[in-house]
Amino acid sequence: MDIMEILRTRRTFRAFTQEAVPKEVLMDILEAGRLANCGANRQSLRFAVAEKPEDVAKLCELTKWAAAIPNGAGTPAPDQRPTLFIVVLQDTSIPGHSDIDVGIAVAGMTTAAWAKGIGSCIIGTLHREKTAQFLGLPENLQIHTGIAFGYPAHRSTVVPLKDGQKSYWRDENGDYYVPKYELEEIVHYL
Numbered sequence: 001m002d003i004m005e006i007l008r009t010r011r012t013f014r015a016f017t018q019e020a021v022p023k024e025v026l027m028d029i030l031e032a033g034r035l036a037n038c039g040a041n042r043q044s045l046r047f048a049v050a051e052k053p054e055d056v057a058k059l060c061e062l063t064k065w066a067a068a069i070p071n072g073a074g075t076p077a078p079d080q081r082p083t084l085f086i087v088v089l090q091d092t093s094i095p096g097h098s099d100i101d102v103g104i105a106v107a108g109m110t111t112a113a114w115a116k117g118i119g120s121c122i123i124g125t126l127h128r129e130k131t132a133q134f135l136g137l138p139e140n141l142q143i144h145t146g147i148a149f150g151y152p153a154h155r156s157t158v159v160p161l162k163d164g165q166k167s168y169w170r171d172e173n174g175d176y177y178v179p180k181y182e183l184e185e186i187v188h189y190l
């Protein structure tokens with residue numbers, strides 16, 4: 001895939017096969033986080049990695065999936081959970097935190113994964129206090145965002161956004177459809 005094809009198809013996935021993420025792909029994902037651009041080169045991000053099924057299951061319990069899908073149907077079933085979960089942490093002892101730093105790191109990590117066929121779901125809705133307890137984090141490490149990874153067990157397709165309806169949906173096969181604006185609706189040329 002060329003980079004635009006990767007970006008076009010790098011969607012959110014919420015159900016996964018149980019094939020493990022290969023170690024070399026995990027290392028690519030972490031390298032993407034390590035090398036990410038960051039304001040003043042402050043490098044305040046840290047990464048907690050869970051690969052054991054019981055740890056991933058525990059983290060999944062502390063997260064909320066697919067708010068737009070009714071009846072919790074977007075939550076991965078036990079046999080479709082991610083096989084890797086990375087929690088992006090900020091070291092608060094380093095001054096000048098930026099959500100942009102996290103966004104750039106997360107985008108790089110999910111793109112590096114998808115280039116190797118590993119899908120992801122960025123998780124903003126997680127129980128931060130319980131997750132911090134579970135991870136046994138020291139005071140200075142604050143949870144920012146989680147990312148679930150694994151080989152996708154469904155498809156996800158971008159569709160045109162109609163009548164302002166931005167909510168994604170899921171069909172009877174569990175495949176997702178994600179409405180996005182067309183370029184001419186969001187770009188202003190001078």
Ligand SMILES: Cc1cc2nc3c(=O)[nH]c(=O)nc-3n(C[C@H](O)[C@H](O)[C@H](O)COP(=O)(O)O)c2cc1C
Binds near residue numbers: 010122125126
């Ligand atoms: C900052 C951020 C937080 C998100 N948090 C969650 C979440 O807590 N649970 C979830 O299921 N999806 C979450 N998502 C995934 C979004 O719902 C998804 O990106 C959006 O619906 C668009 O779909 P796409 O990623 O396929 O373009 C999050 C995405 C981002 C960028």
